[in-house]
Amino acid sequence: MNIVRTAMLLAFMTALFMGVGLLIGGKGGMMIALLVAIAMNFFSYWNSDRMVLSMYGAKEVDERSAPEYYGIVRDLAKRAGLPMPRVFVINSDQPNAFATGRNPQNAAVAASTGLLQALSYEEVAGVMAHELAHIQNRDTLTMTLTATIAGAISMLANFAMFFGGGNRENNNPLGFIGVLIAMIVAPFAAMLVQMAISRTREYSADKRGAEICGNPLWLSSALKKIAVAAGRVPNDEAERNPATAHMFIINPLSGERMDNLFSTHPNTENRIAALEEMARGMQARSTEPVRADNPVRKSRSVPTTGWGRGGSEPPKGPWS
Template sequence: MNTIRTAMLLAFMTALFMAVGYLIGGGNGMVIAFLIAAAMNLFSYWNADKMVLRMNNAVEVDERNAPEYYAIVRELARRAGLPMPRVYLIDNPQPNAFATGRNPQNAAVAATTGLLERLSHEEVAGVMAHELAHVQNRDTLTMTITATLAGAISMLGNFAFFLGGGGNRENNNPLGMIGVLVAIIVAPFAAMLVQMAISRTREYSADRRGAEICGQPLWLASALDKIARNVERIHNPEAERNPAMAPLFIINPLSGERMDNLFSTHPDTENRIAALQKMASQGMGGSGGMSTSEVNIRSGAPRDIAPRNEGGPWGAKPSEPDAGPWGNNPARPKGPWS
């Protein structure tokens, strides 16, 4: 159903684009606007992962410097039948995560240090399963197509503003002025709403598929609850400076926009949790779900980062300083943010 809804929304946006072009009456301008917007978004499609990771100061990790985190992603990728993605960590106290990359062969997943500090192994597994579901569903491609059409519609609006619908007058089109008004005011707004609706639809699909990958819907439900509560009180400066990145994250990292309405980039968290709880009650987590012991055994190794308290979710505080890249052991190399 979510796939059908996404296809219908994309079809509507395409029809909206063609209708605006017709109303303006500038067929050549419509083609030029679409080509420019397509070129801009094609560049973003091939380079978006690098740009997003760079904007968030993400650092790539592996099984040597983040053994637990890396092992969780590796096991989930195996269960999903996906190539092993590149794994990144972001030095940010706000718990959050996102996936990027143009296809499963060039994918990357990123989590914040706040996510690893505040969530249990099982909850982290639920979150990363959600992100791998985005990779498997090729949501990056879907959102790129959506951005292309939305950008083209907005560009047509700009053309209409500067040209004043002159092309229509030349063609004696009585709808010329209406076309200009639609292009300037209505169409970009409608495109934005459709873009947000598609983003929210993909989140529900990723929740469901992520629960199937790890086989434990309640792990993700618990993680969403913790992340949402922490996001409300922990500021994310990088996301605030680049609000266009907000739809990438599992929970909206920006202040405000908490409601499940036409203007939010994410579904209401309580609605998502309810859907996952219903899924669990119906035994739809998937066969051979991961167990708590499996997650901890497979991820067993020195902790990736030190918890903020003595009894953090990644185990009791060790007697020696943490050996991960964010520890403060003077005998070891300093971490990337030291």
């Protein structure tokens, strides 16, 4: 089903891109736009993870350089039945995280230094489980390709006035009106599709992430902290590349707090409410209460005898 949805989304975005080319340059412009869209889709499919990670200056870590963080991802991936993704750290004071990659076999997760320093072990686990859910749902490919084409549509529309939209040679019957449509309507439509896709998938990733880590309250507690800090601490790289904002667990840009058509993320309070409701449902089906903290483990070191169940403790990690 995810493959079908991805194919339909790419077909729509490609058609929209071709439509912009038609409005600007007639049939010739449409064919050029089609070739460009195919080339962009191909390039993004194979290089989306490297592009985003490089954009944010992410550095790869392993079990030796970041034992706790790496161990969390390793154990969660095992619980989810996923291949071990590559693990990265972003040097940013804003607590945030994202996942990228074309499929589970070629995926990566990245967390900021601000997130690793501000959140507890359980909260980091909730966040990384959310990112692994995106990988498992193959959201990373869809969202990256959508961002690429949406950005290209906006760029093409910005150049619309430099092309002859009203002459007869380009077979554009709408003339200057077509150019105006390309400039205004097409980028707006692409933005709406991008945001709608992102918002829907965040709720899905929250639910699946809570299932992976085993405790919805870990993620809800993390979302509370991240949302507050993200509103106070700027993410300069994200501000320079707003097309990637929807990839983060919380919108890294200033503003965008409302749960409406123009938000890249659902309202955080709504996400927290959904997770708390999920926790109540889990508690009703269990004899043991679901708690925000880990009642067995009070330290931040990674358990080695089961997820969140205590055990011997390895060396401290980057946020100890």
